[in-house]
Amino acid sequence: MYQVPVASVAKSLTRKDSEADGMPAAHEILPATSPRPRASLRLIATSDLHASLMPYDYRADRPNANLGLGAIALQIAEARGEARNCLLFDNGDFLQGNPLADYAATTRRRRAHPVITAFNTLGYDAATLGNHEFDYGLRFLSGVLADASFPVVSANVATRLGKSASRDETLVPPFAILRRQIIDHDGHAHLLRIGVIGFAPPQIAEWDRNTPEGSIQTRDILAAARAWLPRLRACGADIIVALAHSGIGETDPEEGSENAATALAALPEIDALVAGHSHRVFPGTDFPASPAIDPVRGRLAGKPAVMPGHSANHVGIIDLQIERFTCGPRRWRVVDASARIGQRSADRALSTPALHQALAPDHRATLAWSRRQLGETAVALHSHFATIAPSAALSLIAEAKIDHIRVALAGTRWAGLPLLSSASPFRAGGRGGPENFTEVPAGPLRMRNLSDLYPFPNTLVTLLLTGAEVADWLERATAVFHQIAPGSVDAPLRDDAVPSFVFETIPQLSYAIDLSQPPRFDGQGSLVNPEARRITGLCHGGHPLAATDRFLLVTNNHRAGRARLQDPAARQKVVFTDGARVQSVFSAHVQRKGIVGAPPERNWHFLPMPGTMATFPVGPGAAPYLADIASYRPEPLARDEEGFTHYRLHL
Numbered sequence: 262m263y264q265v266p267v268a269s270v271a272k273s274l275t276r277k278d279s280e281a282d283g284m285p286a287a288h289e290i291l292p293a294t295s296p297r298p299r300a301s302l303r304l305i306a307t308s309d310l311h312a313s314l315m316p317y318d319y320r321a322d323r324p325n326a327n328l329g330l331g332a333i334a335l336q337i338a339e340a341r342g343e344a345r346n347c348l349l350f351d352n353g354d355f356l357q358g359n360p361l362a363d364y365a366a367t368t369r370r371r372r373a374h375p376v377i378t379a380f381n382t383l384g385y386d387a388a389t390l391g392n393h394e395f396d397y398g399l400r401f402l403s404g405v406l407a408d409a410s411f412p413v414v415s416a417n418v419a420t421r422l423g424k425s426a427s428r429d430e431t432l433v434p435p436f437a438i439l440r441r442q443i444i445d446h447d448g449h450a451h452l453l454r455i456g457v458i459g460f461a462p463p464q465i466a467e468w469d470r471n472t473p474e475g476s477i478q479t480r481d482i483l484a485a486a487r488a489w490l491p492r493l494r495a496c497g498a499d500i501i502v503a504l505a506h507s508g509i510g511e512t513d514p515e516e517g518s519e520n521a522a523t524a525l526a527a528l529p530e531i532d533a534l535v536a537g538h539s540h541r542v543f544p545g546t547d548f549p550a551s552p553a554i555d556p557v558r559g560r561l562a563g564k565p566a567v568m569p570g571h572s573a574n575h576v577g578i579i580d581l582q583i584e585r586f587t588c589g590p591r592r593w594r595v596v597d598a599s600a601r602i603g604q605r606s607a608d609r610a611l612s613t614p615a616l617h618q619a620l621a622p623d624h625r626a627t628l629a630w631s632r633r634q635l636g637e638t639a640v641a642l643h644s645h646f647a648t649i650a651p652s653a654a655l656s657l658i659a660e661a662k663i664d665h666i667r668v669a670l671a672g673t674r675w676a677g678l679p680l681l682s683s684a685s686p687f688r689a690g691g692r693g694g695p696e697n698f699t700e701v702p703a704g705p706l707r708m709r710n711l712s713d714l715y716p717f718p719n720t721l722v723t724l725l726l727t728g729a730e731v732a733d734w735l736e737r738a739t740a741v742f743h744q745i746a747p748g749s750v751d752a753p754l755r756d757d758a759v760p761s762f763v764f765e766t767i768p769q770l771s772y773a774i775d776l777s778q779p780p781r782f783d784g785q786g787s788l789v790n791p792e793a794r795r796i797t798g799l800c801h802g803g804h805p806l807a808a809t810d811r812f813l814l815v816t817n818n819h820r821a822g823r824a825r826l827q828d829p830a831a832r833q834k835v836v837f838t839d840g841a842r843v844q845s846v847f848s849a850h851v852q853r854k855g856i857v858g859a860p861p862e863r864n865w866h867f868l869p870m871p872g873t874m875a876t877f878p879v880g881p882g883a884a885p886y887l888a889d890i891a892s893y894r895p896e897p898l899a900r901d902e903e904g905f906t907h908y909r910l911h912l
């Protein structure tokens with residue numbers, strides 16, 4: 262086994278402090294005649310770690326050497342070992358995503374948050390906030406960040422917005438200037454000031470509107486960048502790195518865009534950029550080439566950029582060649598750059614004793630917490646076919662939500678309205694890979710299963726909707742399917758570009774989905790085909806829904822926020838929210854009932870398309886459950902390199 266003592270990984274850069282400094286020291290003024298010093302500077306970045314730290318699958322309760330930050334610590338250590346001058350960054354979405362995170366967020370601890378412990382141990386230089394840092398409220402977040410021994414920056418998340426972006430009261434500092442001693446190619450030392458600025462998707466103001474302890478406000482990423490970048494330069498930043506928890510996106514995005522990394526990279530002050538949020542890999546084949554995007558060399562708008570996947574499956578490495586060119590406020594410039602992605606590999610498993618030792622108490626506590634039994638399920642709860650057939654797992658989540666709201670609304674003026682409850686699969690293959698499915702066998706239900714069935718700390722939100730709005734809610738869900746031409750053979754059914762959580766089903770309604778129609782809404786929820794309808798025969802209690810009927814829909818804060826962003830004109834009415842988390846409501850439901858789970862009612866189906874066959878990717882764990890989709894007469898066709906077996910379904 263290859264051993265790298267993480268704590269002793271030589272930091273080639275000598276830390277000064279992270280405060281902005283004044284003018285360059287006198288000894289650094291460069292004689293005009295001498296050749297310009299050159300140095301290399303390596304930037305290493307992780308993004309969207311989602312609390313994946315240890316080589317352990319807590320949901321399945323078994324070790325997995327392929328998981329966690331430790332699995333790419335070898336790449337990080339090697340990348341550091343090769344470079345004289347090196348900085349390590351994280352790009353956000355580190356606090357949420359697995360039972361370790363759930364444990365850390367819901368249990369009182371005296372220790373630092375395990376993710377911060379990991380970052381401190383590996384010597385991260387700076388980080389930014391992603392959308393999921395806000396999942397547990399602001400008080401939790403500020404407590405977590407208090408233990409970080411590195412700056413955490415975000416320029417467009419504010420506790421109060423000012424008249425202009427530069428007057429915003431940002432939640433954390435908008436930027437930091439890291440002062441580091443670097444060694445040039447001739448072995449001479451120089452002081453380099455690296456400006457680090459961070460950005461998060463402005464949508465968090467909507468997504469996390471109903472989380473505890475009030476809300477934050479956000480500013481358009483580019484507006485914030487334009488306001489703060491000159492300030493960063495004025496503070497003496499020689500090189501500026503943008504940590505953008507944002508997808509790659511267009512050169513000229515709409516105001517408030519979630520994916521603004523390309524446009525950000527085009528700003529003249531930015532020298533290098535880390536993108537994230539969409540969990541893709543860049544440079545690489547995830548992105549087609551365009552004038553602004555060079556997926557081979559790793560350039561966005563000509564600047565070196567990386568997007569390092571998610572859950573520590575990749576690490577981004579940017580190498581800058583810098584040259585000292587002036588004695589002015591900016592003394593160094595980038596003269597050459599390269600960007601690449603390092604991939605973890607289980608066969609080069611690395612022991613990272615310092616990291617694992619530092620995390621040992623949290624690991625043990627998470628194991629104990631995640632093994633606690635809540636009750637029992639009478640049937641297997643899985644997501645293998647949750648987008649193509651009714652699912653016992655989704656029905657159970659919907660039932661738990663509706664039970665909570667029924668009690669909460671008893672005796673109020675809303676009590677008489679029909680209650681609907683939606684649920685969607687969060688782990689259902691797709692970009693997460695063939696292992697990315699929920700699977701709980703019949704038998705004991707434990708905390709770790711809860712994190713599997715409902716991995717997000719969303720809260721319940723109850724909306725008042727008309728029959729027409731309910732129909733559109735389901736239309737939005739069907740954006741996960743491609744349009745299937747009648748009579749066609751083996752066209753792919755699932756559009757992997759649309760995340761599975763978009764597929765909200767409502768077990769209290771019955772309906773059919775007509776795949777021969779184009780989607781009425783796209784994956785973002787925008788109306789794209791106003792004439793099209795995929796939902797047909799929509800009924801409640803056996804009666805067709807009238808457009809003006811009124812319903813209460815229990816959904817979550819994330820979906821409600823999305824809907825509000827998509828259609829602000831709808832004046833969506835939030836009837837009730839008590840901040841209860843779906844996870845807590847679910848665990849209370851299981852503990853109250855003791856035994857839960859039943860075969861799902863067949864409340865929805867695809868409208869039959871005789872003679873039409875489509876393909877659907879199935880993970881290796883699905884074999885025991887194929888009977889659930891027997892009506893499609895599934896036939897295995899081929900296994901792809903990722904490990905999905907593509908089945909032919911007879912529609």
Ligand code: MN
Nearest residue numbers: 309354391538
């Ligand atoms: Mn993420």
Ligand code: MG
Nearest residue numbers: 354391392538
């Ligand atoms: Mg994100």
